[in-house]
Amino acid sequence: MKLRLITLVCAMTGGAAFAAETGPKDVQFDDYGAIEQSLTGVAGDAANGALIVGEKSKGNCVACHELTALADIPFHGEVGPMLDGAGDRWSEAELRGLVANAKMTFEGTVMPAFYKDDGYIRPGDAYTGKAPSAPLTSILTAQEIEDVVAFLATLKEQ
């Protein structure tokens, strides 16, 4: 009996740790598109965020945005605004909202939503051109969003 209780407590603790991560469907945006609460409760890793921003198979943010901090990566795009100074212009909550789903801040923006897993028209199985064979996942994970936000917050003009 005692052993069972301990097992149960362990399972609940594990469950609680899991539940701390906010799923794409449960994200709370405020009226201006910001997300106050961390998606994971774990501080973002700015260094990993920088990798995600530059990596083609991850965020590939540089495809559309230029930023001086990643000048060693070639071919920054010019579809979106420059990211230099993003940490001055936006609070952490605003950055989180912009990366998760910028359409909540700027209606109709070209920018894709990186933390959303439904509501698409003809979504595919990644870049195969085929219909998905499994439920869709968001383009970035909750922790990856937090990492990118942490990195963007470091982009200060001064």
Place this chain on the structure above:
Amino acid sequence: MNNKALAAVTAVLAFPALVAAGPDDDNLVINDELDMISVTEAPAHTENLDTIYSGWHFRTDETQALQIDDFDNPAMIFVDQAADLFETVDGAAEKSCASCHDGVESFEGLQASMPKVDAESGKLVVMEDLINKCRTDRMEADALKWSGADMQGLVALIGLQSRGIPMNVAIDGAAAPFWEQGKEMYYTRYGQLELSCANCHEENWGNMIRADHLSQGMINGFPTYRLKQAKLISRHNRFRGCIRDTRAETFAEGSDEFRALELYVASRGNGLSVETPAVRQ
């Protein structure tokens, strides 16, 4: 407008000035004698553009040079092969294209009006449909694969007979419902990246997206020789690639959806010279 919105707008406006963006102002002349209309006023139905540009203006000088002389144009090998195929007997009826058509020159002007509605069937047809109908019905030969070298060589060969003639597809009458369908597709934000044709080719032409210089997505140069694929690329293959890159389930080459999109996109370029076989990156 709050300060943050102002800052964002300022960043958008200021940034393009840092990089040489937009189309160049070179003149497209083929073989030193054929003046092409590669820049002109947008047709009235292309509501959100004032001026339309051939994709040629968005490519590097090196790529542009390959298109202005037929001896340098790598697509011409495939066009020459298609000219041989035009004369080649195939199928149970023991005919070639040339058995019925009095020289490929007789197709002058046809490409400028394609796609169009077939009066008999009421269906929207593209050049590939006309070629395969001749092959299966008159030659009693096998249909050609949509994006294969034989088919795209023939599409380019027939299109070449109209080179220099301004595109002028009909969008009214029987074509109207197909055109509306294509227009709706053009503005639909497909896939997990939620991108429409318009997001890149209407709102962001002239801008760089990673290493690619976004054009207006005109198709007057198709079939086009793409250097990275080293062959003639069909219009539907390019549509398919673009939609795939939005992380979407794409449509099939030769589908009615892509026929409708082809009509709509072709109509956005009404007034630009037929350019096939163009050369792109």
